[in-house]
Amino acid sequence: MIPAAFDYHRPGTLDEAVKLLSSYGDQGKVLSGGMSLLPMLKIRLASFAHLVDIGRIPGLDYIKEEGGFLRIGAMTRQAALERSDLIRSKYPILADAVPLIADPLVRNRGTIGGNVANGDPANDEPAIVIALDQFTKWAVAGRFQLYEIRPVGPFLDITRLHNEGAAFGLLAEAGGWQRWFFLALAGAIGLAILGWLRTLPARGQEWLAIGLALILGGAIGNAWDRFIDGHVVDYLHFHWGEHFFPAFNVADIGITTGAIMLVIDALISHRRGKAAAG
């Protein structure tokens, strides 16, 4: 089969790409490695009037550390991650995960930006939320005594707290039954999310799929702790002067980010529905 006709755009700068995408709205689509998008177009599971190829924009292909964060450019090929000394030496979870993706042909073209943006629940990156969550909790439990606090910046302490309740310590003092209650709740939510993900079309609902996958990863991360230890380890402790935000962990970040994405998705769908009706 051949794809439906589309206009191909090859912007030379990020600004140009953003302008093109804003002007084409729903009919414009980013093309990076093309490993998922092109087969979709070919078998006509999707069609877009405009493809904006970001592959020739300089400066989008990098792996570096900056300001305490690992930064990976949108056009960084998966093969580049596989070969990176920085990734191998300091981020072994990525070094271990990337070679498991497909085969060298796909990894030579496919980008991390495309993989994440694609939002395929079967992709490997969302599962990394679970692994990262478990790794960070394990690292904290091995290096910190219970209630120990070490400041790492003006607004952030790393600590080690055992939370037998839900977020913000809800039901933490309930006497033990809450462990099984939250496990049953996580199981029910997990099954509901899996069911929901199965009903989503292959393309067009990527934002919603990523949000659901993040919640699923976070729920599994915390449920695992409850099942094994009877509590969740919280260690990120933000504060502003004497005002403290309840401690949380990577799984909570996944759940919260996913929940925010779901709310945004619902608001956008609602507005679209109203616009279509009116």
Ligand SMILES: Cc1cc2nc3c(=O)[nH]c(=O)nc-3n(C[C@H](O)[C@H](O)[C@H](O)COP(=O)(O)OP(=O)(O)OC[C@H]3O[C@@H](n4cnc5c(N)ncnc54)[C@H](O)[C@@H]3O)c2cc1C
């Ligand atoms: C045979 C095969 C096997 C695979 N096996 C695995 C596997 O085992 N594990 C795994 O994780 N993945 C797997 N993949 C997916 C692959 O790793 C790529 O991540 C995926 O194809 C998307 O990356 P891409 O750069 O090719 O994106 P494209 O195909 O170019 O784009 C995919 C989608 O993301 C959007 N997009 C791309 N870049 C951006 C951006 N910078 N900003 C916003 N939106 C963007 C596009 O508009 C499109 O909707 C496989 C793919 C193939 C073809």
